[in-house]
Amino acid sequence: MQTKRLGRQSVRLKCPPSVVSFACVGGKMEGQGPLASSFDELYPDSFFGAKTWEQGESAMQRMALQRALEKGGLQPEDLDYILAGDLLNQCIGTSFGLRDFRIPFYGLYGACSTMGESIALASLLIDGGFARMAGAMTSSHYCTAERQYRMPVPYGSQRPPTAQWTATAAGCCILGTQGDGPYVTHITCGRIVDKGITDANNMGAAMAPAAYDTLSAHFRETNTTPANYDLILTGDLGQLGHEIVTEFFLQDGIDMRHNYQDCGLLLYDRKKQDMHAGGSGCGCAASVLNGYLLRGMRQKKWNRILFAPTGALLSPTSTFQGESIPSICHAVVFSNEKGAAN
Amino acid sequence: MQTKRLGRQSVRLKCPPSVVSFACVGGKMEGQGPLASSFDELYPDSFFGAKTWEQGESAMQRMALQRALEKGGLQPEDLDYILAGDLLNQCIGTSFGLRDFRIPFYGLYGACSTMGESIALASLLIDGGFARMAGAMTSSHYCTAERQYRMPVPYGSQRPPTAQWTATAAGCCILGTQGDGPYVTHITCGRIVDKGITDANNMGAAMAPAAYDTLSAHFRETNTTPANYDLILTGDLGQLGHEIVTEFFLQDGIDMRHNYQDCGLLLYDRKKQDMHAGGSGCGCAASVLNGYLLRGMRQKKWNRILFAPTGALLSPTSTFQGESIPSICHAVVFSNEKGAAN
Numbered sequence: 001m002q003t004k005r006l007g008r009q010s011v012r013l014k015c016p017p018s019v020v021s022f023a024c025v026g027g028k029m030e031g032q033g034p035l036a037s038s039f040d041e042l043y044p045d046s047f048f049g050a051k052t053w054e055q056g057e058s059a060m061q062r063m064a065l066q067r068a069l070e071k072g073g074l075q076p077e078d079l080d081y082i083l084a085g086d087l088l089n090q091c092i093g094t095s096f097g098l099r100d101f102r103i104p105f106y107g108l109y110g111a112c113s114t115m116g117e118s119i120a121l122a123s124l125l126i127d128g129g130f131a132r133m134a135g136a137m138t139s140s141h142y143c144t145a146e147r148q149y150r151m152p153v154p155y156g157s158q159r160p161p162t163a164q165w166t167a168t169a170a171g172c173c174i175l176g177t178q179g180d181g182p183y184v185t186h187i188t189c190g191r192i193v194d195k196g197i198t199d200a201n202n203m204g205a206a207m208a209p210a211a212y213d214t215l216s217a218h219f220r221e222t223n224t225t226p227a228n229y230d231l232i233l234t235g236d237l238g239q240l241g242h243e244i245v246t247e248f249f250l251q252d253g254i255d256m257r258h259n260y261q262d263c264g265l266l267l268y269d270r271k272k273q274d275m276h277a278g279g280s281g282c283g284c285a286a287s288v289l290n291g292y293l294l295r296g297m298r299q300k301k302w303n304r305i306l307f308a309p310t311g312a313l314l315s316p317t318s319t320f321q322g323e324s325i326p327s328i329c330h331a332v333v334f335s336n337e338k339g340a341a342n
Numbered sequence: 343m344q345t346k347r348l349g350r351q352s353v354r355l356k357c358p359p360s361v362v363s364f365a366c367v368g369g370k371m372e373g374q375g376p377l378a379s380s381f382d383e384l385y386p387d388s389f390f391g392a393k394t395w396e397q398g399e400s401a402m403q404r405m406a407l408q409r410a411l412e413k414g415g416l417q418p419e420d421l422d423y424i425l426a427g428d429l430l431n432q433c434i435g436t437s438f439g440l441r442d443f444r445i446p447f448y449g450l451y452g453a454c455s456t457m458g459e460s461i462a463l464a465s466l467l468i469d470g471g472f473a474r475m476a477g478a479m480t481s482s483h484y485c486t487a488e489r490q491y492r493m494p495v496p497y498g499s500q501r502p503p504t505a506q507w508t509a510t511a512a513g514c515c516i517l518g519t520q521g522d523g524p525y526v527t528h529i530t531c532g533r534i535v536d537k538g539i540t541d542a543n544n545m546g547a548a549m550a551p552a553a554y555d556t557l558s559a560h561f562r563e564t565n566t567t568p569a570n571y572d573l574i575l576t577g578d579l580g581q582l583g584h585e586i587v588t589e590f591f592l593q594d595g596i597d598m599r600h601n602y603q604d605c606g607l608l609l610y611d612r613k614k615q616d617m618h619a620g621g622s623g624c625g626c627a628a629s630v631l632n633g634y635l636l637r638g639m640r641q642k643k644w645n646r647i648l649f650a651p652t653g654a655l656l657s658p659t660s661t662f663q664g665e666s667i668p669s670i671c672h673a674v675v676f677s678n679e680k681g682a683a684n
Contacts, residue, residue, distance in 0.1 A: 011472050092656070
């Protein structure tokens with residue numbers, strides 16, 4: 001039993017769960033970006049057939065789950081659990097999106113780390129023998145996030161250069177005991193890290209220390225280095241956060257420059273699309289993983305990736321009260337080989 | 343492996359995790375109620391030594407965890423994970439409350455079902471061999487909840503008779519592979535249930551169908567009846583929801599009248615304290631469990647209880663948009679005997 005635990009934060013899965021199916025859905029900007037062809041569904045407007053943006057976000061989650069089920073030849077009854085959450089107050093994107101599926105549900109709040117957190121817990125439930133198949137899902141929506149966290153979109157507020165663009169996207173990953181991979185082989189659970197950053201328009205800088213903390217624990221406890229991975233990804237640190245993480249590791253003598261990317265830098269063409277520091281939101285890492293990355297792994301473009309999305313655990317209220325921004329990062333290893341070396 | 347799963351929603355734990363320690367903290371009203379003596383700490387004001395109510399809620403979680411650690415002779419380093427969440431937007435009660443402990447953290451959002459959800463997942467991680475010891479925690483605060491969900495308290499808005507009173511309380515339960523009980527023997531994971539109730543001042547009625555759904559699944563899949571438990575508890579259905587659940591089961595020929603209680607009806611003296619339909623909030627079930635109930639079990643007042651808190655997965659935004667109230671209920675069995683009959 002103890003052999004599964006590699007350290008305080010990291011676990012090696014005995015029977016690595018396989019990705020059974022995955023899907024992602026996006027909006028207009030995502031459809032104009034470089035990863036457009038990796039989406040299962042792209043909508044030309046922000047409503048996704050619903051009346052409000054919030055209902056549109058729920059519709060995205062519904063579509064992502066429906067598409068993932070269809071692609072795997074599955075019914076909702078085949079899922080023993082679904083683990084999901086989103087950025088909206090009380091996670092209504094998820095609760096209304098999942099309402100009609102009747103799948104046993106554990107609700108999560110991990111902000112933009114939710115794709116990592118949901119895959120981690122789904123994998124642990126499967127490897128622990130409590131589920132044969134489980135779903136992991138999250139979403140974000142530019143318009144719902146802007147009006148909740150910053151300003152209503154129609155105000156046309158100006159955004160500083162450090163600001164990022166919340167992706168309008170959802171991603172769903174179905175994992176199971178059976179399948180041909182990629183497999184989830186290792187999980188590193190994050191701790192809350194708060195280095196005192198208070199600028200809610202500079203999330204990359206606030207979250208970078210959490211990514212550094214979890215990735216450091218991961219390398220240490222799994223006895224790996226960046227060279228053991230074909231690709232290492234954070235979720236939505238953007239340009240600035242990506243630079244900070246790279247710099248932190250360089251100070252430790254660890255060179256991340258060859259294979260470290262950030263989903264927020266992949267999802268959009270920042271030159272053409274004016275996304276400032278890059279993409280953000282739960283849906284950013286979720287759609288890049290459940291499209292571009294997992295498709296690429298199945299095509300053997302990469303055989304082993306370390307996926308480590310970060311979340312900023314603040315709210316507008318905490319910011320108004322002068323608080324800094326606590327953050328967290330959950331890391332998951334996907335490998336095309338079931339029996340990983342470490 | 344498959345023998346652990348009793349049905350789609352229920353799991354029997356192979357090595358039932360033991361309650362290692364528990365604690366609860368409350369405010370002024372909780373200190374004037376009939377369960378006052380079961381609290382570890384009671385505060386005479388709503389601030390808990392902090393400057394704002396939200397910071398006060400974080401302080402409550404910090405105190406509850408600290409007390410639970412102390413009572414168990416434990417350090418934060420002894421916990422492999424903590425699973426927690428609360429009602430505040432983006433769960434800031436939890437993220438700021440846990441910030442300084444540096445414990446690997448999975449954030450949850452289950453509204454007022456969070457005490458059930460966190461114990462369920464902590465138990466599954468322990469039984470799956472991924473943790474030796476894990477914490478489960480949640481909180482709510484009357485003043486933070488009122489201004490977020492309804493009206494700022496100083497407005498003095500009148501509350502309808504169906505309204506409930508959000509408890510100002512936090513509870514923490516530490517579970518582990520070793521200990522003398524009570525033990526978590528069974529878990530039934532809830533599904534989202536929405537019967538179309540739209541009145542956010544009548545949460546009991548909105549959540550009762552979720553309690554009925556999960557408890558029905560529990561009885562069916564574990565092959566038990568109410569007679570197998572010394573006590574069955576919902577979290578905060580209040581007077582009305584308690585009646586609805588009792589009535590639903592009577593229609594199925596199942597008599598819950600002998601041993602079914604609701605934490606929201608236990609926490610306050612409704613005649614003297616004017617709490618309308620009863621107590622509510624994550625902190626209601628959390629403080630009743632991690633005080634009155636677990637103390638009572640250790641004193642052999644009850645030997646087997648079925649704890650089933652419900653959560654309403656709405657937000658003010660969903661209500662403004664005319665949506666109904668999706669709800670969920672997670673059930674957990676605590677037993678003084680490790681090897682349960684079913």
